[in-house]
Amino acid sequence: MEKRILLIIGGGVAAYKSLELIRRLRERGAAVRVVMTQAAQHFITPLAAGAISGERVFTDLFDTAQEFDVGHIRLARECDLIIVAPATADLMAKAALGLANDLASAVLLAADKPVLLAPAMNPQMWANPATQRNAAALRASGLGFIGPNEGEMAESGERGIGRMAEPEQIRDAALALLNGGPLKGKRAIVTAGATLEAIDPVRFLSNRSSGKQGYSIASALAAAGAEVTLVTGPTALAAPLGVSTVRVESAREMLAACEAALPADIAVMVAAVADWRPAAVAEEKIKKTEAGIPALSLTENPDILATLSKPGKKRPQLVIGFAAETEKVEAHARAKIARKGCDWILANDVSGDVMGGDKNQILLITRESAETWPLMSKAAVAQKLAQRISETLAGKSAGRG
Ligand code: C5P
Numbered sequence: 001m002e003k004r005i006l007l008i009i010g011g012g013v014a015a016y017k018s019l020e021l022i023r024r025l026r027e028r029g030a031a032v033r034v035v036m037t038q039a040a041q042h043f044i045t046p047l048a049a050g051a052i053s054g055e056r057v058f059t060d061l062f063d064t065a066q067e068f069d070v071g072h073i074r075l076a077r078e079c080d081l082i083i084v085a086p087a088t089a090d091l092m093a094k095a096a097l098g099l100a101n102d103l104a105s106a107v108l109l110a111a112d113k114p115v116l117l118a119p120a121m122n123p124q125m126w127a128n129p130a131t132q133r134n135a136a137a138l139r140a141s142g143l144g145f146i147g148p149n150e151g152e153m154a155e156s157g158e159r160g161i162g163r164m165a166e167p168e169q170i171r172d173a174a175l176a177l178l179n180g181g182p183l184k185g186k187r188a189i190v191t192a193g194a195t196l197e198a199i200d201p202v203r204f205l206s207n208r209s210s211g212k213q214g215y216s217i218a219s220a221l222a223a224a225g226a227e228v229t230l231v232t233g234p235t236a237l238a239a240p241l242g243v244s245t246v247r248v249e250s251a252r253e254m255l256a257a258c259e260a261a262l263p264a265d266i267a268v269m270v271a272a273v274a275d276w277r278p279a280a281v282a283e284e285k286i287k288k289t290e291a292g293i294p295a296l297s298l299t300e301n302p303d304i305l306a307t308l309s310k311p312g313k314k315r316p317q318l319v320i321g322f323a324a325e326t327e328k329v330e331a332h333a334r335a336k337i338a339r340k341g342c343d344w345i346l347a348n349d350v351s352g353d354v355m356g357g358d359k360n361q362i363l364l365i366t367r368e369s370a371e372t373w374p375l376m377s378k379a380a381v382a383q384k385l386a387q388r389i390s391e392t393l394a395g396k397s398a399g400r401g
Pocket of ligand 1: 191251269270271272273274275301302303304305306320321322323324336
């Protein structure tokens with residue numbers, strides 16, 4: 001069936017490339033309907049976009065005729081995918097905040113379909129912490145990104161990261177999203193965050209895990225087409241779009257939720273599960289008494305990674321654990337693969353500010369190999385991992401794994 005794409009053109013010089021993008025999408029049989037921001041119309045005209053798309057172009061949230069005929073809700077719904085190209089810093093900021101004061105931002109807020117953003121801006125604007133925060137928030141909400149690329153800026157000649165991805169790249173990323181990614185038909189379970197182990201009704205034991213890495217991995221696997229269940233301890237993060245999120249507190253609840261999500265093809269255990277919990281939870285708040293400081297007696301928690309790794313019919317094809325280490329990272333990670341029975345370990349040195357931070361440096365250990373990944377954002381780690389998982393499962397199903 002013909003795929004319908006809604007292309008939102010933002011106000012940047014790269015808008016001229018969006019006309020080429022319309023052609024490339026139509027060549028592949030997609031129907032393209034265009035929304036242009038006011039700013040975009042300084043760079044290209046609705047007439048040009050309309051002539052190339054062969055459809056009426058929408059520009060105004062407050063134009064009675066446009067709203068009456070189709071309206072922003074129908075624009076958002078009557079498509080299979082929304083592409084924003086160029087996605088300017090301003091459009092991204094609006095989308096990250098949920099503003100809806102013009103047609104493009106209102107459509108994005110009303111969207112219930114996958115969204116692919118192709119950012120384009122000056123390298124300083126892209127690198128600005130505000131833009132990076134917005135990009136991270138949009139990624140965490142499940143929106144996809146293509147680019148920006150490194151290269152020369154059309155307007156200033158400056159070099160850096162900020163060039164919009166080429167029309168063919170955007171088209172290919174869009175078609176991959178539409179046709180289902182490489183993990184289409186695969187089920188994945190991801191754990192994230194810390195567990196919370198009650199001492200009494202008000203006190204608990206926990207740790208500093210933010211959940212960022214696990215949430216990014218859940219999003220990246222979903223973006224690659226997998227059906228993902230994210231089992232998460234308490235975090236301050238919003239549930240990623242397109243992922244089924246189960247919130248739990250204790251390690252035992254986390255294990256039960258993981259087992260309930262089986263069968264799965266992939267399990268990525270990112271959560272920082274508490275190794276021990278109080279042996280008994282006091283029913284009432286423990287009072288300060290003259291008897292002095294209470295002794296806390298601990299008992300071992302179940303090991304979720306080891307449990308899911310156990311051989312058997314329900315064992316996921318690929319079970320992946322994390323190892324937060326502060327020394328002898330590779331040796332400890334290898335020992336962990338053997339001890340837990342998992343397939344891969346992503347080891348990271350947490351002696352820096354990895355926990356709660358936005359970057360991560362990974363050593364990927366499989367039974368056969370070890371590879372060091374450069375320091376990168378947690379979102380980039382997630383994307384690279386999703387890609388490695390896709391390649392491995394494709395290899396296995398072809399009998400090469
Ligand atoms: O043994 P350690 O806690 O270092 O192992 C870390 C790996 O094991 C992580 O993947 C973590 O999610 C998982 N784990 C688990 N259940 C536990 C302890 C750790 O799933 N009780």
